Amino acid sequence: MSQIIQAIYRNAQLNPNQIALSGLDAENNATSVTYRQLIDKLENTANSIKQLGGRCIALRAENSIDWAIVDLAAMMVEMPLVPIPTFFSNQQIEHVLTSTGADILVGDWNEQFDHQDSVCHLEGLPAYRIYAEPCGALLEGTVKVTFTSGSTGTPKGVCLSEDNLFRVSSSLVTALDVDVARHLVLLPLSTLLENVTGVYVPLILGVTSMIFPGEHVGLTGSSKFNAQYFAQALAQYQPNSLVLTPALLMALIQVVKHNPQLGEPLRFVAVGGARVAAEIMETAHQLGIPAYEGYGLSESASVVSLNAPNRVKHGSCGVALEHIEVKVAEDKELLIKGNIALGYLNEPFNDEWLATGDLVNIDPDGFIHIHGRKKNQIITSYGRNVSPEWIESQAQVFIPAAKLLVVGEAQHSLSAIVEPSDYIVERIHLLNGSLPDYARIQRLILTSNLATHTHWFTKNGRPRRDVIETWASELISGRNTNTDHQIIELY
Missing domain, CATH: 3.30.300.30 (ANL, C-terminal domain)
Incomplete structure:
Protein backbone atom coordinates (compact mmCIF):
# COMPACT_ATOMS: atom_id res chain seq x y z
CA MET A 1 0.00 0.00 0.00
CA SER A 2 1.11 3.57 -0.71
CA GLN A 3 3.11 5.08 2.15
CA ILE A 4 1.02 8.25 1.94
CA ILE A 5 -2.18 6.19 2.29
CA GLN A 6 -0.60 4.26 5.18
CA ALA A 7 0.02 7.56 6.97
CA ILE A 8 -3.66 8.48 6.56
CA TYR A 9 -4.69 5.13 8.04
CA ARG A 10 -2.35 5.70 11.01
CA ASN A 11 -3.83 9.14 11.65
CA ALA A 12 -7.35 7.70 11.38
CA GLN A 13 -6.46 5.21 14.14
CA LEU A 14 -4.74 7.78 16.37
CA ASN A 15 -7.19 10.68 15.91
CA PRO A 16 -10.29 9.42 14.06
CA ASN A 17 -12.32 12.58 14.78
CA GLN A 18 -9.61 15.03 13.69
CA ILE A 19 -10.69 17.02 10.61
CA ALA A 20 -8.63 15.94 7.60
CA LEU A 21 -10.29 17.99 4.84
CA SER A 22 -12.47 21.06 5.20
CA GLY A 23 -13.93 23.37 2.59
CA LEU A 24 -16.25 22.96 -0.38
CA ASP A 25 -17.05 19.82 -2.34
CA ALA A 26 -17.37 19.72 -6.13
CA GLU A 27 -20.96 20.99 -5.90
CA ASN A 28 -19.90 23.95 -3.72
CA ASN A 29 -21.39 22.53 -0.53
CA ALA A 30 -19.53 23.35 2.67
CA THR A 31 -18.28 20.16 4.30
CA SER A 32 -15.68 18.69 6.62
CA VAL A 33 -14.25 15.18 6.57
CA THR A 34 -12.62 13.51 9.57
CA TYR A 35 -9.73 11.10 9.14
CA ARG A 36 -12.07 8.18 9.87
CA GLN A 37 -14.55 9.42 7.28
CA LEU A 38 -11.74 10.04 4.81
CA ILE A 39 -10.73 6.37 4.97
CA ASP A 40 -14.31 5.34 4.19
CA LYS A 41 -14.51 7.76 1.28
CA LEU A 42 -11.17 6.64 -0.12
CA GLU A 43 -12.13 2.96 0.05
CA ASN A 44 -15.51 3.57 -1.62
CA THR A 45 -13.98 5.73 -4.34
CA ALA A 46 -11.19 3.24 -4.89
CA ASN A 47 -13.75 0.46 -5.41
CA SER A 48 -15.61 2.61 -7.94
CA ILE A 49 -12.37 3.26 -9.84
CA LYS A 50 -11.65 -0.47 -9.95
CA GLN A 51 -15.11 -1.16 -11.35
CA LEU A 52 -14.51 1.30 -14.19
CA GLY A 53 -11.69 -0.93 -15.35
CA GLY A 54 -9.51 1.71 -16.97
CA ARG A 55 -5.77 2.26 -17.20
CA CYS A 56 -5.30 5.96 -16.49
CA ILE A 57 -7.38 8.80 -15.02
CA ALA A 58 -7.39 12.38 -16.34
CA LEU A 59 -8.69 14.71 -13.60
CA ARG A 60 -9.79 18.15 -14.74
CA ALA A 61 -11.65 20.15 -12.11
CA GLU A 62 -11.55 23.18 -9.87
CA ASN A 63 -10.10 22.76 -6.40
CA SER A 64 -12.44 20.89 -4.04
CA ILE A 65 -12.39 18.26 -1.33
CA ASP A 66 -13.59 15.79 -3.97
CA TRP A 67 -10.52 16.55 -6.11
CA ALA A 68 -8.26 15.44 -3.26
CA ILE A 69 -10.31 12.30 -2.58
CA VAL A 70 -10.16 11.15 -6.21
CA ASP A 71 -6.43 11.83 -6.32
CA LEU A 72 -5.79 9.77 -3.18
CA ALA A 73 -8.16 6.95 -4.19
CA ALA A 74 -6.33 6.57 -7.50
CA MET A 75 -3.07 6.31 -5.54
CA MET A 76 -4.70 3.66 -3.33
CA VAL A 77 -5.45 1.43 -6.35
CA GLU A 78 -2.13 2.35 -8.02
CA MET A 79 -3.83 3.77 -11.10
CA PRO A 80 -1.89 6.58 -12.82
CA LEU A 81 -3.62 9.94 -12.50
CA VAL A 82 -3.05 12.99 -14.69
CA PRO A 83 -4.12 16.34 -13.18
CA ILE A 84 -5.08 18.77 -15.95
CA PRO A 85 -5.10 22.52 -15.18
CA THR A 86 -8.46 24.10 -15.95
CA PHE A 87 -6.66 26.85 -17.89
CA PHE A 88 -5.10 24.45 -20.41
CA SER A 89 -6.25 25.12 -23.97
CA ASN A 90 -8.25 22.51 -25.91
CA GLN A 91 -5.12 21.79 -27.94
CA GLN A 92 -3.09 21.17 -24.81
CA ILE A 93 -5.82 18.95 -23.33
CA GLU A 94 -5.93 16.87 -26.52
CA HIS A 95 -2.15 16.51 -26.35
CA VAL A 96 -2.34 15.31 -22.72
CA LEU A 97 -5.06 12.75 -23.44
CA THR A 98 -3.37 11.41 -26.56
CA SER A 99 0.08 11.15 -25.00
CA THR A 100 -1.10 9.40 -21.82
CA GLY A 101 -3.87 7.21 -23.24
CA ALA A 102 -6.15 8.29 -20.38
CA ASP A 103 -9.42 6.36 -20.58
CA ILE A 104 -11.22 7.58 -17.45
CA LEU A 105 -12.04 11.28 -17.53
CA VAL A 106 -13.11 12.80 -14.21
CA GLY A 107 -14.45 16.28 -13.54
CA ASP A 108 -15.25 19.11 -15.90
CA TRP A 109 -15.57 17.69 -19.40
CA ASN A 110 -18.73 19.54 -20.40
CA GLU A 111 -17.34 20.46 -23.80
CA GLN A 112 -16.71 16.80 -24.59
CA PHE A 113 -19.74 15.20 -22.93
CA ASP A 114 -23.19 16.01 -21.69
CA HIS A 115 -23.49 15.64 -17.91
CA GLN A 116 -25.92 12.76 -18.50
CA ASP A 117 -23.21 10.83 -20.30
CA SER A 118 -21.20 10.19 -17.12
CA VAL A 119 -21.05 6.53 -16.15
CA CYS A 120 -20.76 7.26 -12.43
CA HIS A 121 -19.67 9.84 -9.91
CA LEU A 122 -16.42 9.66 -7.98
CA GLU A 123 -17.54 11.58 -4.91
CA GLY A 124 -19.19 14.64 -6.48
CA LEU A 125 -17.23 14.55 -9.72
CA PRO A 126 -18.70 12.96 -12.86
CA ALA A 127 -16.60 10.20 -14.42
CA TYR A 128 -16.60 9.19 -18.09
CA ARG A 129 -15.27 5.90 -19.42
CA ILE A 130 -13.91 6.29 -22.94
CA TYR A 131 -12.15 4.11 -25.46
CA ALA A 132 -8.53 5.09 -25.93
CA GLU A 133 -5.74 3.23 -27.63
CA PRO A 134 -3.04 2.06 -25.21
CA CYS A 135 -0.13 4.36 -25.92
CA GLY A 136 2.58 2.55 -23.94
CA ALA A 137 4.11 5.87 -22.91
CA LEU A 138 3.48 5.55 -19.17
CA LEU A 139 6.62 4.31 -17.45
CA GLU A 140 6.36 1.34 -15.10
CA GLY A 141 5.57 2.44 -11.55
CA THR A 142 3.90 5.71 -12.57
CA VAL A 143 1.17 6.92 -10.20
CA LYS A 144 1.09 10.53 -11.37
CA VAL A 145 1.85 12.34 -14.60
CA THR A 146 2.39 16.05 -14.08
CA PHE A 147 2.58 18.27 -17.14
CA THR A 148 4.89 21.24 -17.39
CA SER A 149 3.65 24.20 -19.37
CA GLY A 150 6.42 23.85 -21.95
CA SER A 151 8.27 26.90 -23.24
CA THR A 152 6.47 26.56 -26.58
CA GLY A 153 3.05 25.96 -25.02
CA THR A 154 3.15 22.18 -25.60
CA PRO A 155 3.09 20.56 -22.14
CA LYS A 156 5.57 17.80 -21.34
CA GLY A 157 4.54 14.87 -19.13
CA VAL A 158 6.71 13.86 -16.17
CA CYS A 159 6.11 10.35 -14.77
CA LEU A 160 6.31 10.16 -10.97
CA SER A 161 6.24 7.14 -8.69
CA GLU A 162 4.55 6.93 -5.31
CA ASP A 163 8.01 6.79 -3.75
CA ASN A 164 8.90 10.08 -5.48
CA LEU A 165 5.84 11.73 -3.94
CA PHE A 166 6.26 10.22 -0.48
CA ARG A 167 9.96 11.09 -0.23
CA VAL A 168 9.45 14.76 -0.99
CA SER A 169 6.37 14.94 1.26
CA SER A 170 8.02 13.27 4.25
CA SER A 171 11.14 15.36 3.78
CA LEU A 172 9.01 18.52 3.87
CA VAL A 173 7.34 17.28 7.08
CA THR A 174 10.79 17.07 8.66
CA ALA A 175 11.96 20.44 7.30
CA LEU A 176 8.89 22.41 8.44
CA ASP A 177 9.43 21.88 12.17
CA VAL A 178 6.65 24.35 13.07
CA ASP A 179 3.27 23.99 14.72
CA VAL A 180 0.79 23.94 11.82
CA ALA A 181 -2.84 22.88 12.31
CA ARG A 182 -4.53 24.34 9.19
CA HIS A 183 -3.21 24.69 5.65
CA LEU A 184 -5.19 26.78 3.17
CA VAL A 185 -4.91 25.67 -0.44
CA LEU A 186 -4.56 28.66 -2.78
CA LEU A 187 -2.83 27.41 -5.92
CA PRO A 188 -4.60 24.96 -8.25
CA LEU A 189 -4.24 21.37 -7.00
CA SER A 190 -3.31 20.47 -10.57
CA THR A 191 -0.05 22.26 -9.72
CA LEU A 192 2.30 19.61 -8.34
CA LEU A 193 3.64 21.95 -5.65
CA GLU A 194 0.20 22.53 -4.11
CA ASN A 195 -0.80 18.89 -4.65
CA VAL A 196 2.18 17.84 -2.51
CA THR A 197 2.13 20.63 0.08
CA GLY A 198 -1.64 21.12 0.22
CA VAL A 199 -2.78 17.49 0.32
CA TYR A 200 0.00 15.00 1.03
CA VAL A 201 2.00 16.95 3.62
CA PRO A 202 -0.98 17.96 5.83
CA LEU A 203 -2.42 14.43 5.72
CA ILE A 204 0.93 12.88 6.67
CA LEU A 205 1.15 15.39 9.53
CA GLY A 206 -2.40 14.52 10.64
CA VAL A 207 -3.67 18.12 10.37
CA THR A 208 -6.36 19.87 8.32
CA SER A 209 -6.19 20.87 4.67
CA MET A 210 -8.74 23.54 3.77
CA ILE A 211 -9.72 23.32 0.10
CA PHE A 212 -11.91 25.76 -1.81
CA PRO A 213 -12.31 26.69 -5.48
CA GLY A 214 -9.71 29.24 -6.49
CA GLU A 215 -12.21 32.05 -6.97
CA HIS A 216 -13.38 31.61 -3.36
CA VAL A 217 -9.89 32.43 -2.04
CA GLY A 218 -9.00 35.06 -4.63
CA LEU A 219 -7.22 33.18 -7.41
CA THR A 220 -8.87 32.23 -10.71
CA GLY A 221 -7.14 30.30 -13.49
CA SER A 222 -3.39 30.78 -13.68
CA SER A 223 -3.10 34.47 -12.88
CA LYS A 224 -6.38 36.34 -12.15
CA PHE A 225 -6.27 37.63 -8.58
CA ASN A 226 -8.84 39.28 -6.29
CA ALA A 227 -7.18 40.82 -3.23
CA GLN A 228 -10.50 41.34 -1.41
CA TYR A 229 -11.44 37.65 -1.61
CA PHE A 230 -7.91 36.71 -0.58
CA ALA A 231 -8.11 38.92 2.52
CA GLN A 232 -11.57 37.60 3.38
CA ALA A 233 -10.30 34.01 3.17
CA LEU A 234 -7.41 34.81 5.51
CA ALA A 235 -9.78 36.43 7.99
CA GLN A 236 -12.36 33.63 7.88
CA TYR A 237 -10.14 30.55 7.85
CA GLN A 238 -7.05 31.81 9.73
CA PRO A 239 -4.61 29.39 8.12
CA ASN A 240 -1.27 28.53 9.68
CA SER A 241 0.41 27.76 6.36
CA LEU A 242 0.21 28.84 2.73
CA VAL A 243 2.09 28.18 -0.49
CA LEU A 244 2.48 31.29 -2.63
CA THR A 245 4.03 32.50 -5.85
CA PRO A 246 6.13 35.70 -5.59
CA ALA A 247 3.19 37.74 -6.93
CA LEU A 248 0.89 36.33 -4.22
CA LEU A 249 3.51 37.02 -1.55
CA MET A 250 3.57 40.66 -2.60
CA ALA A 251 -0.22 40.70 -2.39
CA LEU A 252 -0.04 39.18 1.11
CA ILE A 253 2.45 41.88 2.14
CA GLN A 254 0.00 44.60 1.07
CA VAL A 255 -2.89 42.87 2.85
CA VAL A 256 -0.94 42.55 6.11
CA LYS A 257 0.25 46.16 5.89
CA HIS A 258 -3.40 47.27 5.88
CA ASN A 259 -4.58 44.67 8.42
CA PRO A 260 -1.73 43.20 10.51
CA GLN A 261 -4.11 40.83 12.33
CA LEU A 262 -4.56 38.76 9.18
CA GLY A 263 -0.94 37.64 9.34
CA GLU A 264 -0.94 36.62 13.00
CA PRO A 265 -2.13 32.98 12.57
CA LEU A 266 0.53 32.25 9.94
CA ARG A 267 3.38 29.97 10.97
CA PHE A 268 4.90 29.06 7.60
CA VAL A 269 4.50 30.62 4.18
CA ALA A 270 6.40 28.82 1.41
CA VAL A 271 7.23 30.88 -1.67
CA GLY A 272 8.22 29.30 -4.98
CA GLY A 273 7.79 29.38 -8.72
CA ALA A 274 10.27 32.18 -9.43
CA ARG A 275 13.19 33.97 -7.83
CA VAL A 276 12.30 36.47 -5.08
CA ALA A 277 14.43 39.51 -4.25
CA ALA A 278 15.98 39.39 -0.76
CA GLU A 279 14.44 42.78 0.06
CA ILE A 280 10.94 41.41 -0.52
CA MET A 281 11.56 38.50 1.87
CA GLU A 282 12.99 40.89 4.47
CA THR A 283 9.93 43.14 4.17
CA ALA A 284 7.68 40.13 4.75
CA HIS A 285 9.56 39.15 7.92
CA GLN A 286 9.52 42.73 9.21
CA LEU A 287 5.72 42.55 8.95
CA GLY A 288 5.69 39.24 10.84
CA ILE A 289 4.99 37.12 7.78
CA PRO A 290 6.98 33.87 8.15
CA ALA A 291 7.84 33.62 4.45
CA TYR A 292 10.48 31.14 3.27
CA GLU A 293 11.67 30.80 -0.29
CA GLY A 294 12.12 27.39 -1.86
CA TYR A 295 12.98 25.84 -5.19
CA GLY A 296 11.83 22.77 -7.06
CA LEU A 297 10.98 21.20 -10.37
CA SER A 298 8.58 18.57 -11.62
CA GLU A 299 11.43 16.28 -12.62
CA SER A 300 12.26 15.90 -8.92
CA ALA A 301 8.65 15.61 -7.69
CA SER A 302 8.53 19.32 -6.82
CA VAL A 303 10.50 20.73 -3.87
CA VAL A 304 14.30 20.40 -3.91
CA SER A 305 15.40 23.03 -1.41
CA LEU A 306 13.80 25.27 1.18
CA ASN A 307 14.58 27.92 3.75
CA ALA A 308 13.19 27.14 7.20
CA PRO A 309 12.78 29.01 10.51
CA ASN A 310 15.94 27.49 11.96
CA ARG A 311 17.97 27.88 8.77
CA VAL A 312 17.25 30.86 6.55
CA LYS A 313 19.17 33.19 4.26
CA HIS A 314 17.15 35.74 2.30
CA GLY A 315 18.08 35.90 -1.36
CA SER A 316 18.61 32.14 -1.48
CA CYS A 317 16.16 29.31 -2.07
CA GLY A 318 17.41 27.44 0.98
CA VAL A 319 19.35 24.25 1.46
CA ALA A 320 18.63 20.91 -0.18
CA LEU A 321 16.04 18.77 1.58
CA GLU A 322 17.33 15.66 3.31
CA HIS A 323 16.38 13.32 0.46
CA ILE A 324 18.28 15.29 -2.21
CA GLU A 325 21.94 15.70 -3.15
CA VAL A 326 23.06 18.73 -5.16
CA LYS A 327 26.21 19.89 -6.92
CA VAL A 328 27.20 22.55 -9.43
CA ALA A 329 28.53 21.71 -12.90
CA GLU A 330 31.44 23.58 -14.44
CA ASP A 331 29.06 25.84 -16.37
CA LYS A 332 27.23 26.67 -13.08
CA GLU A 333 24.21 24.47 -13.84
CA LEU A 334 22.57 22.83 -10.82
CA LEU A 335 22.68 19.02 -10.81
CA ILE A 336 20.55 16.94 -8.44
CA LYS A 337 20.40 13.33 -7.30
CA GLY A 338 18.18 11.43 -4.91
CA ASN A 339 14.56 11.81 -5.98
CA ILE A 340 14.61 11.96 -9.74
CA ALA A 341 11.36 11.20 -11.58
CA LEU A 342 10.94 8.00 -13.54
CA GLY A 343 11.26 10.09 -16.70
CA TYR A 344 9.17 11.81 -19.31
CA LEU A 345 6.44 9.89 -21.12
CA ASN A 346 8.12 7.08 -23.05
CA GLU A 347 11.50 8.56 -22.12
CA PRO A 348 12.98 7.09 -18.89
CA PHE A 349 15.70 8.96 -17.01
CA ASN A 350 18.85 6.85 -16.87
CA ASP A 351 21.53 9.29 -15.71
CA GLU A 352 22.60 9.36 -12.07
CA TRP A 353 22.46 13.17 -11.92
CA LEU A 354 19.66 15.30 -13.36
CA ALA A 355 20.62 18.52 -15.11
CA THR A 356 18.07 21.10 -13.96
CA GLY A 357 18.75 23.84 -16.52
CA ASP A 358 19.10 26.38 -13.68
CA LEU A 359 22.24 28.42 -13.10
CA VAL A 360 23.26 28.62 -9.45
CA ASN A 361 25.95 28.99 -6.89
CA ILE A 362 25.98 27.14 -3.57
CA ASP A 363 27.53 29.15 -0.74
CA PRO A 364 29.73 27.67 2.00
CA ASP A 365 26.68 27.21 4.27
CA GLY A 366 24.92 25.08 1.67
CA PHE A 367 22.36 27.69 0.57
CA ILE A 368 21.45 27.54 -3.11
CA HIS A 369 21.29 30.84 -5.00
CA ILE A 370 19.40 30.66 -8.31
CA HIS A 371 20.45 33.15 -11.00
CA GLY A 372 18.15 32.10 -13.83
CA ARG A 373 17.53 29.58 -16.56
CA LYS A 374 20.53 28.43 -18.56
CA LYS A 375 18.57 28.67 -21.82
CA ASN A 376 17.38 32.20 -20.98
Missing part, protein backbone atom coordinates in the same frame (compact mmCIF):
# COMPACT_ATOMS: atom_id res chain seq x y z
CA GLN A 377 20.83 33.74 -20.56
CA ILE A 378 21.32 36.98 -22.46
CA ILE A 379 24.76 37.33 -24.03
CA THR A 380 25.44 40.98 -24.81
CA SER A 381 27.63 42.15 -27.67
CA TYR A 382 30.39 42.65 -25.07
CA GLY A 383 30.22 38.95 -24.20
CA ARG A 384 28.66 39.40 -20.75
CA ASN A 385 26.23 36.68 -19.64
CA VAL A 386 23.20 38.12 -17.86
CA SER A 387 20.15 36.33 -16.44
CA PRO A 388 16.97 38.33 -17.15
CA GLU A 389 15.17 36.63 -14.24
CA TRP A 390 17.69 38.07 -11.79
CA ILE A 391 17.04 41.66 -12.88
CA GLU A 392 13.29 41.13 -13.19
CA SER A 393 13.09 39.81 -9.62
CA GLN A 394 15.16 42.73 -8.33
CA ALA A 395 12.73 45.10 -10.09
CA GLN A 396 9.98 43.86 -7.72
CA VAL A 397 11.60 45.97 -5.00
CA PHE A 398 11.31 49.25 -6.90
CA ILE A 399 8.25 48.78 -9.15
CA PRO A 400 6.26 46.00 -7.43
CA ALA A 401 3.05 46.55 -9.41
CA ALA A 402 4.68 46.53 -12.85
CA LYS A 403 5.43 43.68 -15.22
CA LEU A 404 8.95 44.12 -16.54
CA LEU A 405 10.76 42.07 -19.18
CA VAL A 406 14.50 42.36 -19.76
CA VAL A 407 15.98 41.92 -23.26
CA GLY A 408 19.37 42.55 -24.85
CA GLU A 409 20.63 39.50 -26.75
CA ALA A 410 23.62 40.60 -28.91
CA GLN A 411 22.93 44.25 -28.02
CA HIS A 412 25.43 46.73 -26.55
CA SER A 413 23.17 47.20 -23.52
CA LEU A 414 20.06 45.88 -21.80
CA SER A 415 16.53 47.16 -22.36
CA ALA A 416 13.40 46.76 -20.27
CA ILE A 417 9.93 46.38 -21.74
CA VAL A 418 7.45 47.80 -19.24
CA GLU A 419 4.04 49.44 -19.05
CA PRO A 420 3.99 53.22 -18.45
CA SER A 421 3.49 54.31 -14.84
CA ASP A 422 4.17 57.27 -12.60
CA TYR A 423 7.86 57.94 -11.98
CA ILE A 424 8.88 54.90 -14.02
CA VAL A 425 12.18 56.47 -15.15
CA GLU A 426 13.11 57.45 -11.60
CA ARG A 427 12.29 53.95 -10.34
CA ILE A 428 14.40 52.31 -13.05
CA HIS A 429 17.31 54.56 -12.02
CA LEU A 430 16.87 53.31 -8.45
CA LEU A 431 16.83 49.74 -9.74
CA ASN A 432 20.03 50.38 -11.69
CA GLY A 433 21.66 51.70 -8.55
CA SER A 434 21.25 48.26 -6.97
CA LEU A 435 22.84 46.45 -9.95
CA PRO A 436 26.39 46.13 -11.32
CA ASP A 437 27.06 48.24 -14.40
CA TYR A 438 26.78 45.40 -16.92
CA ALA A 439 23.27 44.49 -15.65
CA ARG A 440 21.78 47.97 -15.69
CA ILE A 441 18.85 48.96 -17.87
CA GLN A 442 20.03 51.43 -20.50
CA ARG A 443 16.80 51.73 -22.47
CA LEU A 444 13.08 51.63 -21.65
CA ILE A 445 10.52 50.34 -24.12
CA LEU A 446 7.12 51.55 -22.91
CA THR A 447 4.14 49.55 -24.15
CA SER A 448 0.59 50.31 -23.09
CA ASN A 449 -0.62 46.81 -22.29
CA LEU A 450 1.70 43.81 -22.11
CA ALA A 451 -1.27 41.48 -21.70
CA THR A 452 -2.34 42.12 -25.30
CA HIS A 453 0.87 40.45 -26.54
CA THR A 454 -0.53 37.00 -25.85
CA HIS A 455 1.99 35.32 -28.18
CA TRP A 456 4.78 36.51 -25.87
CA PHE A 457 3.71 34.15 -23.10
CA THR A 458 2.95 30.48 -22.55
CA LYS A 459 -0.49 29.47 -21.27
CA ASN A 460 0.64 29.80 -17.65
CA GLY A 461 2.31 33.16 -18.19
CA ARG A 462 5.99 32.31 -18.66
CA PRO A 463 7.77 34.65 -21.12
CA ARG A 464 8.74 33.26 -24.51
CA ARG A 465 12.14 34.89 -24.48
CA ASP A 466 13.09 34.25 -28.10
CA VAL A 467 9.85 35.81 -29.39
CA ILE A 468 10.24 38.87 -27.17
CA GLU A 469 13.92 39.32 -28.07
CA THR A 470 13.11 39.25 -31.79
CA TRP A 471 10.36 41.85 -31.38
CA ALA A 472 12.58 44.16 -29.30
CA SER A 473 15.52 43.84 -31.69
CA GLU A 474 13.35 44.82 -34.65
CA LEU A 475 11.93 47.79 -32.73
CA ILE A 476 15.35 49.08 -31.61
CA SER A 477 16.87 48.69 -35.07
CA GLY A 478 13.97 50.50 -36.73
CA ARG A 479 12.78 47.46 -38.70
CA ASN A 480 9.55 47.59 -36.67
CA THR A 481 8.01 51.05 -37.08
CA ASN A 482 5.01 50.45 -34.81
CA THR A 483 4.19 53.75 -33.11
CA ASP A 484 2.33 52.20 -30.19
CA HIS A 485 5.56 51.95 -28.25
CA GLN A 486 7.84 54.64 -26.82
CA ILE A 487 11.60 54.21 -26.47
CA ILE A 488 13.39 56.16 -23.73
CA GLU A 489 17.20 56.19 -23.67
CA LEU A 490 18.35 56.45 -20.07
CA TYR A 491 22.04 57.10 -20.60
